Amino acid sequence: MRFFEMLLFLSSTCLLALLFMFNQRIRRSALLLTSGAGSIFLVIHLLVEGYRVQLLFLYGYTVLMLLLSLIDVFITTKVIRTASRIRRVLGRLLSVIGLIATGCFLYVFPVFDFPSPTGELKVGTQVFHFIDPSREETFGKTATGKRELMVQVWYPAQAGTGKYAPFIPDTRILRYMAADYGLPGFTFQHLKYVSSHSYSGAEVSSAQTSYPLILANPGFSSSRFLHTLQAENLASHGYIVAVIDHTYNTFATEFPDGRITTSATNDLFSPDQDYRTGREIRDKLGKVLTDDVTFALDQLELIQSGQIPSHLTGRMDLGHVGVFGHSIGGATAYDVSYDPRIVVGIDLDGGLYRLRDREELQKPFLFINSESYFEKLKMVMDNRIYTDAELKRMGSTREWEDQVTEDKKLELERMRKTVGKGGQVLYIDNMEHLNFADVQFVSPIFSLLGITGKITPERANSVINAYMLDFFDKYLKNQIGLLMKGPDSRFPEVKFVTPLL
Numbered sequence: 001m002r003f004f005e006m007l008l009f010l011s012s013t014c015l016l017a018l019l020f021m022f023n024q025r026i027r028r029s030a031l032l033l034t035s036g037a038g039s040i041f042l043v044i045h046l047l048v049e050g051y052r053v054q055l056l057f058l059y060g061y062t063v064l065m066l067l068l069s070l071i072d073v074f075i076t077t078k079v080i081r082t083a084s085r086i087r088r089v090l091g092r093l094l095s096v097i098g099l100i101a102t103g104c105f106l107y108v109f110p111v112f113d114f115p116s117p118t119g120e121l122k123v124g125t126q127v128f129h130f131i132d133p134s135r136e137e138t139f140g141k142t143a144t145g146k147r148e149l150m151v152q153v154w155y156p157a158q159a160g161t162g163k164y165a166p167f168i169p170d171t172r173i174l175r176y177m178a179a180d181y182g183l184p185g186f187t188f189q190h191l192k193y194v195s196s197h198s199y200s201g202a203e204v205s206s207a208q209t210s211y212p213l214i215l216a217n218p219g220f221s222s223s224r225f226l227h228t229l230q231a232e233n234l235a236s237h238g239y240i241v242a243v244i245d246h247t248y249n250t251f252a253t254e255f256p257d258g259r260i261t262t263s264a265t266n267d268l269f270s271p272d273q274d275y276r277t278g279r280e281i282r283d284k285l286g287k288v289l290t291d292d293v294t295f296a297l298d299q300l301e302l303i304q305s306g307q308i309p310s311h312l313t314g315r316m317d318l319g320h321v322g323v324f325g326h327s328i329g330g331a332t333a334y335d336v337s338y339d340p341r342i343v344v345g346i347d348l349d350g351g352l353y354r355l356r357d358r359e360e361l362q363k364p365f366l367f368i369n370s371e372s373y374f375e376k377l378k379m380v381m382d383n384r385i386y387t388d389a390e391l392k393r394m395g396s397t398r399e400w401e402d403q404v405t406e407d408k409k410l411e412l413e414r415m416r417k418t419v420g421k422g423g424q425v426l427y428i429d430n431m432e433h434l435n436f437a438d439v440q441f442v443s444p445i446f447s448l449l450g451i452t453g454k455i456t457p458e459r460a461n462s463v464i465n466a467y468m469l470d471f472f473d474k475y476l477k478n479q480i481g482l483l484m485k486g487p488d489s490r491f492p493e494v495k496f497v498t499p500l501l
Contacts, residue, residue: 002193003049004041004044005111007045008038008041009058009099009106011038012065012095012099013099015061015095016092018030018031019031031068032069035062035065035066036066038066039062039063041062042063050193052193053186054106054109054190057099058102061098061099110444112194112441114195114197115461115462116197117232119237119238120237121156121157122159123155123197123199123232123235123236124154124155124158124198124199124201124204125153125154125165125199125202126152126153126200126201126312127151127152127153128150128153128310129149129255130149130151131144131149133146135147139288140264147247148255149245149246149296150247151224151243152231153240153312154198155241156204156238158202158204162199164198164199167195167438168191168194172254172260173252173260174191174192177223180221180251198232198235201311203311210314210317211239211240211315211317212239212240212317212322212476213317213318213320213321214239214241214476215241215242215297216231216241216323216324217293217326217328217332218243218327219325219329219350220265221266222250222437222439223251223253224244224250225438227438229438230324230465230468231243234465238477246289249265249285265285268281268285275403275404279407282353285353286335286353287335289329293336294336300316300318320343322476323337324346325347325348326348326350326436328353330347330349331350331352331353332350333345334352335353337365338358343475343476344363344366344472345365345366346368346468347365347367347368349433351411352411355411360413360417361414361417363421364418364422365421366423366468366471366484367425368436368468369428369497370432370436372433377497380409381500415497419501424496425497425501428495429493429495431453431455431460434452435457435460440452440460440461455493463493463494466483466491467494470482470484
């Protein structure tokens with residue numbers, strides 16, 4: 001809760017308490033003073049912090065109580081007094097309901113502060129628009145008919161001046177994010193007041209002549225914005241991080257001309273499809289996402305050489321390139337790691353695709369899984385079979401789960417191979433799928449609904465950032481990689497699966 005929001009809520013609560021005072025003279029004066037103060041807080045809040053739809057009751061309540069207090073003080077006829085007694089009964093009831101509802105809104109949709117990056121370097125950010133002339137767009141329409149991508153880059157910056165860039169640069173996309181969760185369009189409008197820790201267009205830091213490059217991929221119906229914290233943290237430790245909005249696989253992507261594309265890849269799948277059909281479609285979608293990363297890397301090479309103007313020219317170390325991603329973006333990170341330009345990668349809780357198309361990856365790769373995903377893998381490792389009752393409860397069939405098991409066996413084999421090349425397989429206790437993206441900060445209700453795990457967003461973010469940084473430091477900066485050696489008392493929730501493999 002922001003400062004003047006808090007004062008406004010407290011003044012409204014005091015107004016409610018004053019309605020129950022028996023001394024009429026004191027009550028009148030106190031109501032006038034409190035409603036006056038609340039009105040001042042309201043004006044400052046609107047000017048400094050900005051309007052929020054979740055606070056509509058407080059706005060109306062504060063103004064109404066000021067007007068009624070003025071009437072009580074300056075108009076003392078019997079009619080008004082009689083009306084006042086009726087008003088008090090209804091007013092108290094409505095006030096209680098309204099304040100409770102507002103308190104719930106403020107809890108469920110807080111304007112929060114993101115954790116600061118842990119590195120010593122400041123962070124800058126820049127957005128690029130790339131058009132691939134060699135590929136037709138197959139998921140929807142574009143201005144050129146070709147595949148277009150928006151890529152946001154976070155990088156070490158010189159000491160920034162002015163304000164941080166907003167977390168969400170254009171609030172128009174927030175209604176699409178809400179729709180993706182089946183909520184009204186205004187639900188996530190509070191995010192427009194959340195700030196990042198990056199400076200738009202800042203100069204690249206002179207601390208080093210060049211910095212290793214890391215490419216990143218959001219998950220299905222996600223967004224590049226939802227990996228801001230991971231990108232900022234890596235940048236603060238001396239990496240250039242390019243997060244790709246995979247067009248039509250995000251909840252919304254805005255282009256420089258104002259066009260907004262929304263998620264269309266969900267239409268590729270149907271509950272009526274058999275498992276093999278769904279797997280084939282996912283493999284085809286995966287290839288598009290993999291080609292997106294390859295193309296983005298091609299464009300970054302052109303930026304490095306100066307063929308595309310940018311202050312990042314000459315500042316990327318393209319001999320040390322990494323990749324990571326979440327969910328299907330994690331599978332993309334694995335799949336694109338066959339590109340010889342990429343040294344190392346990380347998969348955050350993503351099941352792999354195109355497993356039958358290629359041989360094992362001969363590179364170090366880190367898998368960080370949620371507790372639920374590990375339980376699925378553990379069932380396969382233990383050769384445990386679902387009972388009929390479990391299948392019924394899951395709404396699945398034995399044939400379907402048998403095919404899932406076959407794919408998980410292949411996935412485990414791929415994990416074993418990367419471990420042999422210096423990778424690791426981990427999972428995190430009390431962590432669920434959406435804890436791997438910044439969406440976990442949007443509302444504490446997500447944890448209560450089981451959308452995210454019991455782990456707090458701050459702790460989840462801290463753990464993920466620590467292990468990602470350690471792994472990339474090991475292979476892109478030739479450092480020790482202390483956390484990769486085994487369990488660490490600082491992170492008791494992190495479990496190493498590698499010995500089980």
